[in-house]
Amino acid sequence: MGPSLFQVKKIWHYRFQIHGARVQRTTGEASKRKAELIAARAYDDAQLATRGMEPIPVLRELVQQWLKVHESTVSDSHLRGMEQFGRLHLYDLADLRLDQITTALVEAARVSHLDSHAPSTANHWARLLRLVFKWAVRRKLIAEVPWILKPLKVQKKPRAMLPARQALDWLDAIDAQQRPAISRAIRLMLGLGLREVEARTAQWEWIDWERRTYTPGRTKGREAVPVPMPDWLLHYLAPLCASSGLIVANRRGHGFAAGFTSRYIKAANAMTGVEGLTPHRLRGTFATMLSEAGVPVQTIQRVLRHKSVLTTIGYLEVDIEQAVRGQDQVARKLGFHRDDGSVRSGEDG
Structure with a gap:
C-alpha cells in the first residue's frame, strides 16, 4: 500500500508502512500535487532502503x-x-x-x-x-540510461586559424602591447599546443633543455607527455630562463586568472586583420599545422594529450591548398596534363 496524504492546517503530510514500520513526515508543501510527488519518492526510497539499495536521486x-x-x-x-x-x-x-x-x-x-x-x-x-x-x-543508482536522444545535425563552419603568412606580424602585434608575460604565454600556446590554463601554470623546471622537450605537469587529462620544443621557442625562452617557478607570471609573481590572454589576442587580431582567433584556436592552429607537415594523427593525439583520436581529428581544419595540390596530382595521373603544361578537358584527344 502506498503513502496516504493528510493536511495539518495548509501543509500536506504523508504516512505509510514498510515491513510493519510506520513512517510519517511533512512534505512542507501546500500544493497537493507537489506533496504527492514528495510522498511517492519517500515511499520508493524507503522500499529501496529495506533492500539495502541507495535511493535514486533527482x-x-x-x-x-x-x-x-x-x-x-x-x-x-x-x-x-x-x-x-x-x-x-x-x-x-x-x-x-x-x-x-x-x-x-x-x-x-x-x-x-x-x-x-x-x-x-x-x-x-x-x-x-x-x-x-x-x-x-x-554507481549502480540505475541499471541503464533511460532515454535515447539523437544529436541535432548542425551546419559546421570553418573555425579560425592563425594564417602562417601572418604569424610573425600577428606575434609582433602581441609584443607591441608590451606585456612580456602575455607574449610568453601565447608563444607556449602556439609553439607547444598548450591550453591557456596549461600556459598559465607552466613551470621553468618542466623544460628539459638538454633533450629539448617540455613536459606539462598540470594538464586537463592528468597526462604528462613530453612535447618536443621547436628551435624558435627555445631561442625565445633561453634568455628569460629561471631555475624554477612560473614561466608566465604577473607583475607580483603570481599566476594569471582564466581568460587572461583573450583581450590581447583580440587586439592583435584587429591590428593584423586576423578574424575570430581565440586562445583555444591557437591549439587548433598548432594541431592543424602538424597535420599539414605530415605528422600522423596518432602522434598529434599524444602531443595534445587527447584520450581519443576522434577528439584530435575534431581539432584539425581542412587545408584547401593541400587539397588543390592533391587534385593536381590526381589530374596528372589521369592524363589531363599535357607535356607542354596545358590541360586537357577530357573531350579533346
Missing part, C-alpha cells in the same frame, strides 16, 4: 554529487561547465528522479534549451546530461 542532486566527487579530479573549465549546467540548464528535469526521466521529457528539455540558445550548443548540453547519467549507471 537530477539536480545527481549533478551536485558529481561536482563534489570530481572537484579535485577534473579541470576548472569542466567544473564550471557542469556547475552552470546544473544551475541553469536542467529545465523541467531538475526535480525528477533519474528513473522518471524519459526520452520524451529529455526532448522537451532540449526544446526549452533551444528557446534561448544556439542549435550548436544543444549537442553539448545532451553530452553533459548523458555524462551524469552514465556516472549514475557506474
